[in-house]
Amino acid sequence: MSTVESRRGVAVLVTALVALALAVVPGRPAAHADAASRGGDYVPFTVARSVLDTRSGAGGVTGSRGAKSVTTFPVLGVGGIPTSGVSALYLRVVAVTPTADTYLTVWPDGATQPSVSMVNVMATQTLSNGAIVRPGANGRVAVFNSAGTVHVVVEVHGYFTTSTGTTNGGFVPVTPSRVINTNTGLGITAGAIPAGASRTISLATAGVPVGAASVFAQITLSPPAARGYFQATASGTTGVQPLMDYENGINNAAGTAITLGADGKVIVTNKGSGAAHFVVDLMGYATKTSTAGAGLRPVTGRLYAGQIAASSSIDVAVGGTNGLPTRGIAGAALSMQAGGGSVAGALRAWSTGTAEPAATQTQFAANSTHRSSTVIKPGTDGKVRVRNLSSSAITVYIDLEGWFAEPQPVVPVVPDTPVTVVQAPATGGQLVGALEYAYVDNIGRVVIGHQENLDNFGTVQYTVISGNEAFTGRPALNAKPDGSLAVFAQYSDGGDVWSSSQTAPRAATWTGWSDLGGSLAAAPAAVTLANGSTALFAADVDGKLWAHTAGVWRNLGDVDLTGTPVAVQVRDGIQVFGRVSDGTVGTLLFRTDGTTSAWTGLGGTGQGTPSVVVYPGYRLRVFATAADGAITTKVQDAAGVFPAAWDGVGTLVAAGAPSAILDPQLGRTAVVARAADGILHASFETTSGSGVFGDWSPVNTPDLPSATDPATTTVNNGSTPLWTITYRAPNGTVVVYDRRGVPGAAAFGEPTLLAAPR
Template identity: 45%
Template sequence: MLLLPQKTLAALLVAVLSVGLIAGAPTVASADAAGRGGDYVPIDSIALLDTRDGTGGTTGVRGAKSVTTFNAVGIGGIPASGVSALMVDVTAIYPTANTFLTIYPDLTDPKASAMNASVGEVMSNSAVVKPGTNGKLAVRNAGGNVHIRVDVVGYFTTATGSTGSGFVPVDHTRVVDSRTGQGITAGTMPTRGTRTANISGGGLVPSSATAVMLDVVVIGATGNGWMTIGSSATAETGIDYAKGATSLGMVVKLNPGASSVTLENRGSAVHVAITVQGYWTGSPTTGAGLRPVPATTLYDSRFPSGAHPVPSGGTVDVAVAGTNGLPTRGIAAAVLNVHAVGSTVDGFFNVTPLGGVENTASTTNFPAAHVARSSLVVTKLGTEGKVRIKNSSGGAVHIVVDLQGWYADPLPFLPTESFSRSTALQGEPSDGSSLGVIVYAHTDNTGQVRVVHQQNPDDFSSVQHIPQFGAEAFTGQPSLTVQNGTKQVQISALNTTGTVWTGAQTAANAPTWATTGNLGGTMVGRPATVTLADGTSVVFAVDVDGRLWHYRQTGTGASWKSLGDVDLTGGVTLVKVDAGVRLIATTMTGTIKTALYSTDGTLSAWVDLGGNVTGVPAAFLNQGYRTAVVARAADGSLVMKKQELGGAWPATWQTVGTFSAAGSPAAILDPALGRIAVVARGSDNEMYRVYETEQGSGTWGEWLRLYENPGDPTAATAATDPTIAPIQNSGGTGFVVVYRNRNNTTIALDRRFAAPGGMAAAKVSPSAVSFAAHLIPTPPA
């Protein structure tokens, strides 16, 4: 990722720093999420790479576009295995051209820069990075000749054990400022001078902490220099600084019971300011564990083409949660690398959880006319998992934000739903002449997602069973959609962790499937998917707060984005219409709401249809791109609303005959008869159906058993609610009703027209409609 514009540096000016104080108590430490590791083990800093003396196996300056690899595990205090990530300091030493360094796992591709340096500077930044599968790291130099040094100050574990510590983030709090005498003797630190600084923040950092995440700012330097910060001569971290102001997010190891650190300055007389961003506890079973990710750019104000820098006092809101496979909740803090690019005046940024009190403690201090400055920032997240970054300078500047990892709070697992609904979908024919295969999917009572592949729509006996997603556990009804272009069927399912996983056929109508990804998120309602008219596949899901999220699977950087908190519960029902897709869902108070989701991703205002309902509503399309909704009322009766011409909804709900349903219904406009058919499970756990007596009449015939085979009562007894899917077979266009019995056997009933009279008789009397039952063979024991 190129941060450096192609122009020469102007002179650096003295930065203006904030002296404001943010008060904030640390969050309560909790057990590391699911014991999955990510605990931090601080060590005395050691060099992994130094091209000046050959440390790490490479000697001499590194040229433009060069890649330098070196061992990162099994060295010093770092074990050879069980290491999920390293906390390193990366230093560029006297580059001959403006450059940036990218550090990344060896044998992978570099993604986002770790730090930026200008001609003649010595500049450093911290980074969280995974070791490569060969135990090595790689550093790429973008431009000019430069010496490179990489120091490691600690590592993160792959599993919770007897060593290491969990992380506790705090509101960014200024605890030391030599300009005011806060936490340190007032006045500049002289050349080769030392000073003791109290970083406890009056109890902000407990005496049991093993390490602390600090933002250290050196102010008013007249040239290159460095300062060390540590609780002892062996436990210290350094900041290299240039003329003006330099800041660095760093980790400092603490000796037992230490509440202060010693600062030693090796440069011009300077002021120093220190902000606490968090600390590591004294136990591997408290605090949050790190989850490293490949360094990825979340926000860049220079793109897309034509974007403008952030003005003086301006802010940008950056989404972290729901991106790059991250959950949408349960993130204790995010590890970000924040870059200031193309500054024209001195300044700094403030990073605040969105919706929180604005944080006045600075990060990423930068001088005027400097190409780029970078600083590691660890921050809590705010509303919808976002942070707000403010440009606290007198001029415009570009902001680039990279994600390096996140700290996980524990979240409860979702229970596996017993006898959740099945889903059915017919694929599109790949050659224009044959009929598409029928795909059935369900999550069984153990949490395994299972797909049944029916190659011939006329033959329900020749099927293949394909388990999905390995040993991962899932819950609830999966969702199916056909992707435009490839015509592959895609499946989406809710993991018991709350994340949404997807898979797809390896080719259109193929019986083989592959996992395509973990989309992240933290949802409680089953996912619902649709492929829009422009080919974009979208996944919708609801979280525990009733907030609706969407994931548009298009281009790069796809992520979960909130569509607002509307107090929804359960799954969302989708109906494709001319302008996009209509969303229908039940609210926490038992009403039904609907909104139109346009193809471009915008959402209309929600319309409250009222009602007193339970479960997941059914919906289908009427002529004129109008939607009809059928739901189960609180008393068990089934009720319906049909959208009117012009789009309005009637005030009252219509009762669908006289019937008491035991669960959520399914409904369709019969493509051959033009009459509405509704199917529901009765209190006797048998499946029933009803038809309109005439097209558009709104009057209903008799509720009849769907499965008329008294010799097979096992198949007739349903354990799940029904699903309806339109299909086409050799008999023409119809539909199939799908449910499962107590043995988890899938029963598919396709609509037929009973002789004598066939469809002609069915148009006169709904009782002439019959359903042929097919028991989908289960895999052999």
């Protein structure tokens, strides 16, 4: 007698997708493309546009700004700035002679005020800094003054477009380098620039071609004898572009965008009352070619807050945070604040994994705080290395203002991917949670199924939640702390992961999508951590295993992983299993504290994602498909050690990955796999805990063949424990078999057939 035993019936859920009348949640614009295809071009001005000057009333505001004040002013449609099609502006923000130590914050009007500064200034000083800021939906920008009273000046040096033009291009990074230094005569006549004097400098160097539109640079001044500011005039023009305000007696630094003449030259003029040295560190340039350069994606977020010890460095994750990919970032627009040290010093930032440059970013005086902006191309694993060049520990804040996107690879839609099925937690006084289904169909749509009645599989409500965006691979579902579910799916443009959530626990409606970044090669696995949050695990094209926790993707090591891993909760954290490029299976432990064990090879050669069953005591049994299609298994001993050998499970030749489950009623392990003809077969342990498996027996019939690997799910319906097998047929229909445990036997329920939702 077959170990499937008596099959008194088959409960079948069939959904004809072509007939679905499905609600659609609007998608958001795709990200991760170069300037030539999706916008992000930089349009520089040769004459700075004054959009706010509280001294003169520009911007419609007159008079110094008080402590904790918020001042709004228009930017779109002002001074030749377009009224639409602007994704962000490059601003010069000036704090003029405040009555107390203060800082200014600038952000899109109507958005939530960020807890970051753009300019830090001490009482009576006048200092400036560059900043990339999005305009509000109303075309206005807001500025906050922290303390005292202060005059505020905001100028626009250029703007970034939302769509590609024909005369401007994107950002091109260069290795950070010092190209102008009047202290040494590098690229310019040696000697400080006298008050009122001008020098012509060429920035068509260090990889900047003649004809570039502008450069993104850091200007540094050793302590001048008097306060003032520098301005620039692009060669061949008469326009004036103030670059930075500086104070006497201190090192000064500010990020800026400098518009170039057609010959790559610019005339700089010292508008102070004393001589001043002038140093330029180059970070990159903007092209005038519409088919070249990386486009800007405005994103704000804090990347680091903490101390850096004297003469020490830290690596700051940029890629993989705030929805950014882990690769393909031409440059990250960073705002860097440093201070609190007992001596003066500077910060230096560069791509992790590359040689340390001579260029510096933020300069700071003893017992003071200063902020400057820069653009750095992230290096290894999307990180930037930041060094404290002073002999005193300092407090550092690093904030993201945007990033420049290189062309991202398009990940093709993988056909016939499995369905993911989970039961949500019980909430709101309910005894049991609803069943939720998720899959990506063969044209890239994310389809969600919602089933409240756990005894009637004909009550599933289906919704497409992906709009016109395209996804690929098997999506992951996982519960959030409030009991609602989130879905995680791989986006086809760039391979990052997007997420959507139920609008409330048990809801059939879902939120818009959030981009979690990532640059992955396959869809992720999702699992709940001990604190109730979700961790994602996925592989990139290099075979590195990445984990996404607390909003950040982190490289767990290059293990030559391919495909989607599987992750399960264990006593000490999360055990992750995956298929390695040579066909073997491996595993590592992601501990509760975030550390990991070494990657351990489990041997075997084959294909597809393994399947794992967790037994009491957190003993694990792994199933995998061998190279010849045989289903194999191995189980940990009492000490948690896997044996060297894999045991075969019968003689079935499988065409894909298995799915295994612990029968909730009978305590026997079952494994289901698909044969080449689309017939699913199941094999059961002969007795609970024996590890001996019986013959394979067919589950479905030839008229309902499976085009996908099966998914098995335990279901608590509040009465009789059951489990299900779910798959998709070749025509895209979804089929569910439910199996109910009956004392003394194991049987399928009576068959039901579901018509397509209307």
